[in-house]
Amino acid sequence: MSSQPPPRRRRRKEARPKEILAAALTVFTERGFAATRVDDVASRAGVTKGTVYLYFPTKEELFKAVIRDALFPVIHAVEQHIAEAAGSTCAADLLRYIVQVFPSLAGTPAGAVIKLVIAEGGNFPDIASFYTTEVIRRMRKVLAAIIDGGVARGEFRPVEAPAAIMCLFGPAALTLLWQHSFAPYDDTPIDMESVCRTLSEVFIGGMLRRDGEP
Amino acid sequence: MSSQPPPRRRRRKEARPKEILAAALTVFTERGFAATRVDDVASRAGVTKGTVYLYFPTKEELFKAVIRDALFPVIHAVEQHIAEAAGSTCAADLLRYIVQVFPSLAGTPAGAVIKLVIAEGGNFPDIASFYTTEVIRRMRKVLAAIIDGGVARGEFRPVEAPAAIMCLFGPAALTLLWQHSFAPYDDTPIDMESVCRTLSEVFIGGMLRRDGEP
DNA sequence: GATTAGTGACTGACCGGTTAGTTATAACGC
DNA sequence: GCGTTATAACTAACCGGTCAGTCACTAATC
Numbered sequence: 001m002s003s004q005p006p007p008r009r010r011r012r013k014e015a016r017p018k019e020i021l022a023a024a025l026t027v028f029t030e031r032g033f034a035a036t037r038v039d040d041v042a043s044r045a046g047v048t049k050g051t052v053y054l055y056f057p058t059k060e061e062l063f064k065a066v067i068r069d070a071l072f073p074v075i076h077a078v079e080q081h082i083a084e085a086a087g088s089t090c091a092a093d094l095l096r097y098i099v100q101v102f103p104s105l106a107g108t109p110a111g112a113v114i115k116l117v118i119a120e121g122g123n124f125p126d127i128a129s130f131y132t133t134e135v136i137r138r139m140r141k142v143l144a145a146i147i148d149g150g151v152a153r154g155e156f157r158p159v160e161a162p163a164a165i166m167c168l169f170g171p172a173a174l175t176l177l178w179q180h181s182f183a184p185y186d187d188t189p190i191d192m193e194s195v196c197r198t199l200s201e202v203f204i205g206g207m208l209r210r211d212g213e214p
Numbered sequence: 215m216s217s218q219p220p221p222r223r224r225r226r227k228e229a230r231p232k233e234i235l236a237a238a239l240t241v242f243t244e245r246g247f248a249a250t251r252v253d254d255v256a257s258r259a260g261v262t263k264g265t266v267y268l269y270f271p272t273k274e275e276l277f278k279a280v281i282r283d284a285l286f287p288v289i290h291a292v293e294q295h296i297a298e299a300a301g302s303t304c305a306a307d308l309l310r311y312i313v314q315v316f317p318s319l320a321g322t323p324a325g326a327v328i329k330l331v332i333a334e335g336g337n338f339p340d341i342a343s344f345y346t347t348e349v350i351r352r353m354r355k356v357l358a359a360i361i362d363g364g365v366a367r368g369e370f371r372p373v374e375a376p377a378a379i380m381c382l383f384g385p386a387a388l389t390l391l392w393q394h395s396f397a398p399y400d401d402t403p404i405d406m407e408s409v410c411r412t413l414s415e416v417f418i419g420g421m422l423r424r425d426g427e428p
Numbered sequence: 429g430a431t432t433a434g435t436g437a438c439t440g441a442c443c444g445g446t447t448a449g450t451t452a453t454a455a456c457g458c
Numbered sequence: 459g460c461g462t463t464a465t466a467a468c469t470a471a472c473c474g475g476t477c478a479g480t481c482a483c484t485a486a487t488c
Contacts, residue, residue, distance in 0.1 A: 016467085016468095031337070032336060032337045034248055034249075034337070035248075035337050037442085037443060037444085038443080038444065038445085039443075039444090047468075047469085048468070048469050048470070049444085049445085049469090049470090050445095050446085050447085050467095050468065050469060050470075051467075051468055051469075053444090053445065053446080054466095054467070054468075058444085058445080059444070059445090115336075118333075118388075118391055118395075119332075119333045119334065119336055120333070121391075121395040121396060122246060122329075122333055122391070122394050122395035123245070123246045123248070123249050125398075125399075128395050128396055128398075128399060129399040131396070132396045132399040132400050133399065136396060136400070137400070140402070157416075159412055159415075159416060160408055160412060162402055162403075162404045162408070163404065163408040163409045163411070163412040163413075164412055164416070166385045166388055166389050166392070166404060166409045166412075167384075167385045167409065167412055167413050167416065167417065169384075169388060170381075170384030170385030170386070170387060170388035170389070170409075171380045171381040171384030171385070172384070173384060173387070173388045173391075174332075174380055174383060174384035174387045174388065175380050175384070177332055177335075177336070177387075178380070180336050181332075181335040181336035181342050182335065182342055182345070182346045182350060184339075184342075185339075185342060185343040185346040185347065186346050186350070186351070188354070188376055189376075190376045190377065190380060194374055194376070194377040195377045195380045195381065195384075197377070198373055198374060198377040198378055198380075198381055199377075199381050201371075201373075201420075202371075202373060202378070202381065202417055202420040202421055203381065203416055203417045203420055205420050206415075206416040206417055206419050206420025206421075207416055207420075226433085230433090230434095251476085251477060251478085252477080252478065252479085253477080253478095261434075261435090262434070262435050262436060263435090263436080263478085263479085264434065264435055264436070264479095264480085264481085265433080265434055265435075267478090267479070267480080268433070268434070272478085272479085273478070273479090
């Protein structure tokens, strides 16, 4: 009859990592990497600190796992889509596709994680190195292929791919940081949507070779 | 006859603030705001922690003073130049002037401070708020006037100024962060110069109204 | 000798990571 | 089914170290 008081501890080896990861994402997003206490992640996940360290060897490794969890599916999807569409689509449309992905990331774990890494990577070499090789390199490879291909085919004016990539990612990255860090103190709202639309029209439009150019 | 041993302590009320500010800039730049110890700033300035707190009430106020010191002269110069040139120069050239200022900031205190604020502003509301009102708002005002003017005069295609501003600052901001945080782990060098050149040619070029457009 | 710039030991709070001990649960024997 | 034992998931208290900020004191200067 009387309902059992729920046991103070439960053994759920399979469910824990996911729950801890989800809790970590939330707390890291709210407070940043350096400022979150592993204790907070633990209590948010309904466990204690010791349990977190049972599944993840260090705070940094926990964060890397969060990065993997949030970004790898997105990167994989982009790589896949570009690989499939590359044959039948002009370079400008491939770039437009990628730029248009950013707004869809804005409110998601992926957006939050990108913001986190950009903001705090500088103080955590291990994380910066991980992110550079596992995320940036992969995205840059895709972008560089599209841009260089477009230039070679005469669709684009001659541009340096590395610089153009910065121009394509920079506005979205800054907007992400803006939303999180500065927007609360400002009155001019800026939405990712319109930034990426402008970028698409003006920058990608500006890359196209005009008629009669050499 | 015998030269006095130099006194172990010197009283130099006038010189201290500048020296502390210079030391703070160096250490903040190297380690970030959160990670620098006030003790390190002090010893770099040849002084002890107590002396730092004699001139600056908190670590955050010290950082705000560093921001003021590094950025206000630059902002003032830009405002001045634009105000003078506005009458006689087309909007595109005014934007080009501003974009071309970025590379000159790259290795300077101004560049370092911008990077610092972008990276760590999120975790320090007071600093983010200060930076938003004292730096961002001022720069945005200048930019918005140029862009809106260019659109109204028919020089530019119709673009939303806030979005265009993100597109103009984003690439430089990301490059700044890149140089500091990720470049060490990568093999593709990216220089501010070429990013800003590309931005000038492609983005500002892309804003110009083509012949025959409505 | 009065004033005050400058010192540095100290405090209180915080936090990543460790570990000895606890207990839910699975496995086994009957 | 039911008791017994072995396993390992989980906890709680702790430790070592760090650091912003304070304050009683020291000495340079007027």
